[in-house]
Amino acid sequence: MRPSKRDELVRKALTVFYRDGFHATGMDTLVLETGISKTTMFKHFRTKEELILAVLRLRDENFRNWLMRRIADLSPSPAGQLIAVFDALGEWFAEPDFRGCMFIKAAGEYPEAGHPIHAQSAEHKRLLKKDLEAMARAAGATDPGLLARQLLILKEGAIVAAHMGFDPDPSQAAKSAAQALLAQALGAGAAG
Amino acid sequence: MRPSKRDELVRKALTVFYRDGFHATGMDTLVLETGISKTTMFKHFRTKEELILAVLRLRDENFRNWLMRRIADLSPSPAGQLIAVFDALGEWFAEPDFRGCMFIKAAGEYPEAGHPIHAQSAEHKRLLKKDLEAMARAAGATDPGLLARQLLILKEGAIVAAHMGFDPDPSQAAKSAAQALLAQALGAGAAG
DNA sequence: CTGTATATGAACTGATCTGTTCAGTTTGAT
DNA sequence: ATCAAACTGAACAGATCAGTTCATATACAG
Incomplete structure (x- = not known):
């Protein structure tokens, strides 16, 4: 348990960056909010x-x-888990501290594709897509890649809608859309 | 043509904010990039x-x-225009200066729902939803409100996917999803 | 030609930014 | 008890932040 201060810093900085944004959060703010000295911060991280x-x-x-465990709890079948993604999202959106997707925000604040922060944010989405695609394949979708892409697009759109508040129930709207897409992806395979 | 300097400032500031972000763009940067003096800027805008x-x-x-004119050019029918939205998006994504949705980014940098910048960004999405809902109603969808919400969620997700680069062709993936949703929304009406 | 509105550059405020320096303190293992 | 590693506060650097001040310049309408 040696590097506990480092972990504590990362954990607490996460909540501040998530709440206020990256550019809007200064290192002095982090000193105040984490109780960790600036010297220590710059010993663990050079920048x-x-x-x-x-x-x-x-x-x-x-x-x-969290997402994978939650949908595994909500449904035993791969097809059910693909739909349960949107029930899990609904739970997330209802949390009082929900402020949208940290990676979308990071990519927005560092908009160049080559920037490390942008690239790492995109990587998170690629990993999610791989997870969804594996589930779509296990569910027996005709085109697991396409279904995963469509569901991921629905997920990102629902998060944006929830954060910006222009939809009264984004997870439900996305869920009903996902059900239609899943039915099509499974039905086409059974019919063909 | 009296307030031309003001319009010029807003127009040029838009490209800089869109390219670099809001917090990351200082007023001195705007002076350099627009060629308009800081004194003039703060005469037209107090903050x-x-x-x-x-x-x-x-x-x-x-x-x-742009979007409404483009989809009107691409298709004569409301149903066709709802799908053409995603062709128009594809054209936008292909532009070299594409950097995602300015309103999603603004809402990300000003994450509090009550902040004027956040609220105004959300209003843009609400206006888009109204446009889509009118088209969905004209197309004869069983639940125009739900279809509009689903298509808007697809649109936002596709923009995020295009900006973050985790989907090889987000407008196409979203378009195929939209076609399935539209078919369901029209077919259910004809069948019921 | 004159008066008014608009635009300009440059200097300035006071705060904040990332990151550094340094001298001293706490911590934990031996 | 000792020693090294980790942590601390506070001051500092130099740049940049939003916004102000002021004296001057340009444009245009009567």
Whole structure:
């Protein structure tokens, strides 16, 4: 348990960056909000960017683990789990501290594709797509790649809708769309 | 043509904010990139926030006008136009300066729902939803509100996918999903 | 030609930004 | 008890932040 201060910093910085944004959060703010000295911060991370990258790594791990475990709890079958994704999203959206997707926000604040923060955010989405595609294949979809892409697009759209508040129940709207797409992807295979 | 400098400022500031982000763009950068003096800027807008709001108003007008005209050119029927939305998106994604949705980014950088910039960004999406819902109603969808919400979620997801680059052809994936949803929304009406 | 509105550059405020330096303190293992 | 590693606060650097001030310049209408 040696590097506990580092983990504590990353964990607490995550909540501040998520709440206020990356550019809007200064290192002095992090000193106040984490109670960790600036000297220690810059001993563990040479730059703010490195800290952000560590935060995003933690977020990726936390989020994907949470989602996969949640949908496994909600449904035993791969097809059911693909739909349960949107029930899990609905639970997330209802949390009082929900502020949208940290990776979408990171990619927005660092908009160049080549920027490390942007690239790492995109990687999180690619990993999600791989997870969905494996489930779509296990469910017996005719084109698991396409279904995974469509469901991922629905997921990202629902998150944006929930954060910006222009849809009264984005997870439900996305879920009904996902059901139609899944039925089509399974039905076509059975019929062909 | 009296307030031409003001319009010029808003137009040029839009490209810089869109390219680099809001917090990342300082007023001195705008002086360099627009060639307009800081004194003039702060005569037209009392704060940076007011300038951003004007930029977002222009962006809303430009984008919605462009989208509606483009889909009207691509298809004569409401149902065809709902699908053409995703062809139009594909053209936008292919532009070299494409950097995602300015309103999603604005809402990300100003994450509090009550913030004027966040609220105005959300309003843009609500106006888009109204446009889509009118088209869905004209197309004869059983539940025009639901179809509009689903298509809007697909649109936002496709934009995120295009910006973050985790889908090889997001507009096509979203379009095929939209076709399935539209067919369901029209078919159910004909069958019932 | 004159008066008014608009635009300009440059300097300035005071705060905040990322990152550094340094001298001293806490911590934990041996 | 000792020693090294980790942590601390505070001051500092130099740049940049939003926004102001002021004296001057340009444009245009009567």
